[in-house]
Amino acid sequence: MSLLSEHTRPALGWRFRGSCRSAGEFYFFAPDDEPSHVRRRREAAAKRICASCPVLTECRTHAMLSRERHGVWGGLSERERRTRR
Ligand code: SF4
Numbered sequence: 674m675s676l677l678s679e680h681t682r683p684a685l686g687w688r689f690r691g692s693c694r695s696a697g698e699f700y701f702f703a704p705d706d707e708p709s710h711v712r713r714r715r716e717a718a719a720k721r722i723c724a725s726c727p728v729l730t731e732c733r734t735h736a737m738l739s740r741e742r743h744g745v746w747g748g749l750s751e752r753e754r755r756t757r758r
Pocket residue numbers: 688690691692693694701722723724726727728729730732733745746747748
């Protein structure tokens with residue numbers, strides 16, 4: 674069962690074309706108590722995946738507008754999104 678309602682599904686359809694769909698969440702979201710040097714490497718790997726993603730613009734726009742608090746979205750880390758706001 675999807676958490677997306679029929680109303681929101683069309684607007685978020687880009688998610689189904691994201692390169693991260695096949696890469697797994699490991700690279701994009703931090704586990705609890707992740708050491709900073711591990712975080713840097715993980716986020717760099719996520720950003721490399723984002724760099725060639727066909728929906729980077731849509732993803733980044735969504736993350737900025739909805740103020741996504743966690744994870745790498747559209748090639749930007751949590752800290753980078755906060756800085757840009
Ligand atoms: S830009 Fe990055 S986080 Fe967004 S859909 Fe593409 S691969 Fe996933």
